[in-house]
Amino acid sequence: MLSTLLVPFFIALATSLVLVPVSRLMAIGLGQVAPPTSDRWHSKTTALFGGVAITLTSLACVTALFGYGQYAILLACSVAIFIVGLTDDVVSLRASTKLVAEIAIASVFVFFRYRLGWTESLTLDSLLTIFWIVGITNAFNLLDNMDGLCAGVALIAGGAWLVAAWPVDVTSPAYLEARYLAVVLGATAGFLVYNLHPASIFMGDSGALFLGLNFAVVTLAPLEQDGGTANLLSVVALPVLVLLIPIFDMTLVTLSRLLSGRSASTGGLDHSSHRLVSIGLSERVAVALLWSLAALAGTVAVAVRHIDGTWSSLLVVGFLVGMAIFAAYLARIQVYEDADVRQTSGKITPLIIDFVYRRRAAEVLLDMCLVSSAYYASYRLLWAGEALQANFASFLESLPLVLGTQMVALFAVGAYQGLWRYFGLMDSIVFVRAVVFGTIGAELLILYLSRFEGYSRAVFVVYAALLLLMLTGSRASFRLISEFVNRWRQTGSRLVIYGAGDGGLVAARELLNDPHKRYRMLGFIDDDPNQAHVRVHGYPVLGGYRHLQTLLIRNAVDVVVVSTRLIDAERLQWLRDLCDEHGVALSRLQVDLETLAPPPHRPRSTSRVERSGNTGSVS
The missing domain is CATH 3.40.50.720 (NAD(P)-binding Rossmann-like Domain)
Known part of the structure; x- marks a missing residue:
């Protein structure tokens, strides 16, 4: 059965390896090349039309191998988005024009019953589907900002989706989508050979929009769990995790531009890959790091489908918290010129991004998540099955008490007064005190309210250890990332x-x-x-x-x-x-203390006896 995916993949790969050089020659002959500009990363003139090879390969192989009928809507809409992208490559469409076209194409899918199943409302699901298709399509377009990045992430994301879907029933819609995706991945792999740094051809908007649309549509249908049903977590988390890197980059770029008073549709060197290079990583290392994160997200997606739902929820929360911290680290990297920021008078400046990683609301919300996760995990580690169900009522009853007490303890000991990038040993002592005080306070409160009946002290021991690990790990994360960058820096x-x-x-x-x-x-x-x-x-x-x-x-x-x-x-x-x-x-390197201003001269004060002696009196 695996051959039904491998054969189409390798046929598309071979076809793409032939068509990409042809597309490159055609682009050069027609003058369709991308010259270096101030808002683009590449430093040499490079041919476009890589997307032409990807699209033609996919259309030809799908039609020849599987026929047109089963994929008529998907192929027709893929051709439509390809034409939009190709037109933009040639004559540069306005962002609003592309957005209208993308919404129209997404609406066609909804009309033919391509729909997310995230809620119980068909109306809401239809609107979410349009938003999902348009968002993912643009996310891939934004991700195409460095050699090999978009194509590599697409291969990893597609591979993760196929692994998560396997084994798949040949009579299910997921099987048809898996075969189609195998062809698209083969075409993308052939293009990637020529797109690795230094790239000899770019996919352009025609290729990026084509890939984005197809990945958005393929991930619409939920995959069944091993037990034959799909829970809400797997329905929502699976497509989000598989496509996390495009979503991550689009969110980071969009928020950064809006917060700095720039247009979200304006090009720039503010993507996650550009930020990694700006702090010293080479292009290859930056791309490889984002590939690795895409693979890690795909692994979590596969785990969500195949492991117990309660553990998978903890895994998803932990991974998303880690990615949020990574986003906060990237957000603090200055990528806009000061002059650009000053021109946006009255707007929110990039300095507000400090809000994400300092002691304000975002940090408190993070700790609320960590406290809840640590307390929940302590129950999961100690009990399972019927024993967990028997003790779960105690968890639900005590969670508000533990959460409130712990947050007060964190605030009281000054946990929100430090800077993450300077986190050290003495800062960890602060969190030890906070965890000890918070845990003891929660136990005393529960003892007062319920005499500790139905509770286990072992839960609080495990909870305290987990929470301390999570808190110190989150605060030390900036220093750990900086150390990683310093060791991999090539500049x-x-x-x-x-x-x-x-x-x-x-x-x-x-x-x-x-x-x-x-x-x-x-x-x-x-x-x-x-x-x-x-x-x-x-x-x-x-x-x-x-x-x-x-x-x-x-x-x-x-x-x-x-x-x-x-x-x-x-x-x-x-x-x-x-x-x-x-x-x-x-x-x-010398560290010395330089006196910038000498201390003021003060006359020596006289004693009362001396002052009195001048008048002849001692009393």
Whole structure:
């Protein structure tokens, strides 16, 4: 049965591998190329019409392999959206024109009973379907902003949907959609070969809109659970998770532009991929990271379909919280020029994005979610089946008490006064106090109200441990992401620090926090043999002076920073001579206290005895 998907996939792949070069030559011959512009990422003129190859391959293979009848509506609407995209590639349509066309095409699907089943109201489901189709179509169009990104995410999302759908009944509509999707994925895979960095062809709006429409429509129908039914979580979460990266990027870009007073339809270098590159990741690493997140979201989607609903809900909540934190981290990266922000006088500026990751309402809402999840998970870990049902009434009764007490404790100990990007050990102590006070307070309140009858103290022990892990993990997330970026960053001067002591640690923290990202840390150099093969601040001690000589001879270092004050003059001169010989910069980072204004001079005060002595009186 697997061959019914693999054969169409490889036929479409082979066809696409042939048609993409033909489309590229045709685009160049017709002058349909994308020159570099200030609001686009690519730096060289690149052919368009990759979408022509994807669309023609898909239409030809579906018609030849399966016939036209079963897919008449889907193929007709795909051709319509392709024409809209191709027209936009050639003559550049206005955003409102494309939006009207997309709504009209989505309405055709609803007319022919393509509909989401998220609610019990057919009217509401019909409106949601139009919104879903238009939204996902535009999400793929926005995602096409870096070599290989859109096509790669499409392949991963489509593969995840097929895995989640498998095994599928050959008599069900999902089987027809699976065969169709296999062809589209094959056509996309053939295009991706030529679209990887550095790309020789772009898919253009014709390809991005075609892919977006097809993925939106294919994910409309709910898949049955293993038990033969589909719960609400799987119905909603499965398509959202499969297509999470396009949705994630569209949401981030749209909100960022609106909050900065820019038009949501205006192009720009403010996508998630651009933000990752702006903090030092290479294009390949940035795209690979988003591919990985798409694969992780797809894995969660598959798990939602195949595991118990109560556990899958925790999994979905945890993953979405993680993605929200990642979005907050990306949102704080400055991608708009200050002048652009100043021109939007009276508008909300990007500074309001600090709201997401500081101590205000968003942080409180996050903690409410974490407290509820930790308390629910503690019951799930201790009981299952009938035992869980017997204790679940206690959970529902006590959840408001636990939530309210814990939120008050978090506020009382000052948990909302810190900045995530500076989270450290002493900040974690604050959360330990908050969890201890909140847990004890909740237990005492329950004891007062119900004498703790029907409750287990083990629940609160597990709850406290889970909550502490969640709270500290969420606050440390910004630092963890920054450390990941620093280690994968490909830009900046290659840096080693001479001296792995306290001064070296200070230097590492200062240089790694450089807002201009001028340095890429390789490690430490230290002559102390006891420091060999140890790690400082997560970076290795590479060796001593002789190892530094080897690195400079190999041209593996651009900057050497001396961090220790204990270095003798002779060794410092050796370093100067060595760095001069190999054309490497030698610097010293010093932390000193500079007096900017001397303390005011105050005359010495006289005692009462001395003042009295001037008058001849002691009393």
